[in-house]
Amino acid sequence: MVDFRIEIGFTFIEQIIRCMDNPDEYPISELIKHEAAMGVHSHASRYWNTNKNLHDFWEDKIRLESSKGKGHIDQILSCMKYIDSNTDDFSEAFEEIKEYLPIDLRLSCKLFLMVGYDSGIVSDGNAYLNLGYTQFHKHKRELLYLAMHELHHVGYTHYNQTYSMxxxxxxxxxxxxxxxxxxxxxxxxxxxxxxxxxxxxxxxxxxxxxxxxxxxxxxxxxxxxxxxxxxxxxxxxxxxxxxxxxxxxxxxxxxxxxxxxxxxxxxxxxxxxxxxxxxxxxxxxxxxxxxxxxxx
Incomplete structure (x- = not known):
């Protein structure tokens, strides 16, 4: 039987919101200590989507997301609320993913929430959703569907290492x-x-x-x-x-x-x-x- 344990990680997106709200109180130098910050940057570097270092990469992302205004931040918060309010549905969806993975899989991972990069990714054994992605703002249910997609990638890459450009x-x-x-x-x-x-x-x-x-x-x-x-x-x-x-x-x-x-x-x-x-x-x-x- 598949043993695939998934934890939704809110801490990184919460720190991003703090950084966007008050960069003096919570600077980029603190944000990039989070493992999710490193995971996203690792993915961007692997696929040649950035040549910036970790600090400058996230400084650009936070600046751009902040420039989109309060309405955009409200949408990010709304996505967070949707996920937090529908944990039973997400748990059920996570169980369904197991039906599409090898029976001998034994794995634990996190589903991190972030902004500023792609729509969703898998990196270093964890999955990520970009809550700033416009499609999620229009159709909140896509958060659940894309979570299934990216988490399946976590299982797949456990057996088949991803490539680099x-x-x-x-x-x-x-x-x-x-x-x-x-x-x-x-x-x-x-x-x-x-x-x-x-x-x-x-x-x-x-x-x-x-x-x-x-x-x-x-x-x-x-x-x-x-x-x-x-x-x-x-x-x-x-x-x-x-x-x-x-x-x-x-x-x-x-x-x-x-x-x-x-x-x-x-x-x-x-x-x-x-x-x-x-x-x-x-x-x-x-x-x-x-x-x-x-x-x-």
Whole structure:
């Protein structure tokens, strides 16, 4: 049985609010002592989203969030209140995540709340939600759904270490990262799909595409064409134009999210949940191999 213990951590977002309200009383130098501050910065550095040191990174983030005014801070506080007021729903959702993870998983982590970076991330074995993200202000339930997504990443990366952009040097590296990210993101998108269906929670663009058969088919075809091109490409050093593939996969129609979830759904239906979850243990190649079996 899966043993995945999750604690929602409010201390970092509370310290961020203090820092935004009164930076003289609670300066950046205090904020960055928190493990969550280091975790977010580690992620940003790993994926080349910053070249700033820890202090300057958070100084910029706090300055920008503060500049958005009282209404923005009120929305952050409203997100905090929503999570705190719906702990039973979150606990139930955390139990559901276990159904999409390997049965031998034994893990504890925290779900930290923060602002200023991405919508949600996983870093150093913990998950993070950005309460300043506009989508959460419009649709509070997305906090629960994206928590499921990021926490699934925590389980996945327990078995499959995440990559760094420093590793991206050749076409072989690019193919490996595309396959890894399709597996990682597709399974996480799929992990909240059943709950979203029960609650009609389809505000997020990934699920809008998944629920549109024509757009799903078009995204799948585009993904497979790009993947085949990478597979057929001889190993060589990357040039700048090659990196646009990452943008095609992660932005726009978010191909590796949508195609990965499409693959996961087919595997679950045709091969069973146990087989699907076992691909996490065995890695991305196993995921793609299992997908070919659904085509037989």
């Amino acid at each position: 420093e590793e991206l040097k050749s076409t072989t590296d690019l193919l490996r990262i595309v396959r890894y990210s399709t597996h990682l993101e597709g399974l996480a998108v799929y992990a909240s799909l059943e709950r979203r269906r029960r609650e009609n929670g389809f505000n997020h663009r990934d699920y809008i595409l998944l629920n549109d058969p024509a757009r799903r088919e078009r995204a799948s075809s585009e993904f497979l064409n790009i993947l085949k091109g990478l597979e057929d490409e001889p190993k060589r050093a990357l040039v700048d134009e090659d990196r646009h593939i990452l943008k095609l996969m992660s932005a726009g129609d978010r191909l590796w999210y949508v195609m990965g979830a499409h693959m996961a759904e087919l595997m679950d239906e045709k091969l069973g949940r146990k087989t699907l979850n076992q691909t996490i243990v065995e890695g991305p190649d196993s995921f793609f191999h299992a997908y070919t079996r659904t085509m037989i």
